[in-house]
Amino acid sequence: MSARPLIALTTSELRRPEDVVARPQGEPPKLEVALATLYPEAIERAGGIPVIVPLLRADAIAALLDRVDGVCLPGGPDVQPSAYGEEPHPELGPTEPRVDAVELALVKAADRRKLPILGICRGMQLLNVARGGTLHQHLPDAVGNDLQHRQPEHGCITTHHVETAPHSRLRAALGGPRLEVNSFHHQAIKTLGHDLTATAWAGDGTIEAVEQPDERLILGVQWHAEGLRAHAPLFEALIEAAAAATATPAATPRRLTGARRASRAGVSRDARRLAQAAG
Numbered sequence: 457m458s459a460r461p462l463i464a465l466t467t468s469e470l471r472r473p474e475d476v477v478a479r480p481q482g483e484p485p486k487l488e489v490a491l492a493t494l495y496p497e498a499i500e501r502a503g504g505i506p507v508i509v510p511l512l513r514a515d516a517i518a519a520l521l522d523r524v525d526g527v528c529l530p531g532g533p534d535v536q537p538s539a540y541g542e543e544p545h546p547e548l549g550p551t552e553p554r555v556d557a558v559e560l561a562l563v564k565a566a567d568r569r570k571l572p573i574l575g576i577c578r579g580m581q582l583l584n585v586a587r588g589g590t591l592h593q594h595l596p597d598a599v600g601n602d603l604q605h606r607q608p609e610h611g612c613i614t615t616h617h618v619e620t621a622p623h624s625r626l627r628a629a630l631g632g633p634r635l636e637v638n639s640f641h642h643q644a645i646k647t648l649g650h651d652l653t654a655t656a657w658a659g660d661g662t663i664e665a666v667e668q669p670d671e672r673l674i675l676g677v678q679w680h681a682e683g684l685r686a687h688a689p690l691f692e693a694l695i696e697a698a699a700a701a702t703a704t705p706a707a708t709p710r711r712l713t714g715a716r717r718a719s720r721a722g723v724s725r726d727a728r729r730l731a732q733a734a735g
């Protein structure tokens with residue numbers, strides 16, 4: 457049986473001590489990383505093993521990415537506009553520049569290693585910024601308020617639809633030209649980053665999904681796919697791509713025994729690490 461792919465799952469939210477509820481028998485409130493459990497659950501259900509990534513220094517990011525097979529970027533706070541050369545808009549939400557720096561470095565390191573990436577909500581926006589794209593800091597300024605992109609309903613409820621591009625991975629994964637999605641964002645992609653193409657749009661023209669139009673799986677969706685069971689195929693696509701990226705066909709002929717296969721895979725992985733040591 458082949459190894460289950462390891463997926464680096466970043467943590468984009470920090471909870472300040474003043475935002476943490478003190479429990480009578482608990483530890484005193486302190487700075488915490490926060491991540492909805494829906495993300496690791498979706499990765500595990502799709503066949504991967506989530507590796508939850510805290511704030512790391514650059515050398516640790518490189519060392520981590522040498523050992524994982526794919527990346528998932530979750531939702532979270534607004535991206536600091538200085539990351540794409542803009543001044544803050546009055547409606548900009550709270551930002552976490554330290555988290556931005558770690559995640560932007562992680563995307564660039566993943567790109568150097570050609571790892572598959574799935575970005576969700578902020579994750580898609582961050583992927584776009586890492587590739588040199590820009591964001592609408594407050595979407596109503598660009599498209600008005602006819603369509604509610606910040607729904608009050610629970611994440612398992614869909615509130616608007618998107619039209620998908622023909623021949624896109626997105627349409628292939630989820631089927632059909634029209635998808636029902638949830639929506640929890642007040643920012644959106646303004647200009648696309650390099651090697652990204654839009655593959656879904658809301659009725660008001662908002663870009664709701666991006667991908668890289670080549671063999672490598674780079675997928676971003678503006679909605680919270682981790683909360684929609686019908687969108688599990690997006691996580692399955694990530695795991696499949698991660699498994700394929702790690703497999704080295706020449707090193708794993710079918711007739712090898714399990715032990716020899718593991719040993720060969722170890723050798724090829726070490727070679728891959730050496731080759732990528734510069735990155």
Ligand SMILES: [Mn+2]
Binds near residue numbers: 616639662
């Ligand atoms: Mn939306």
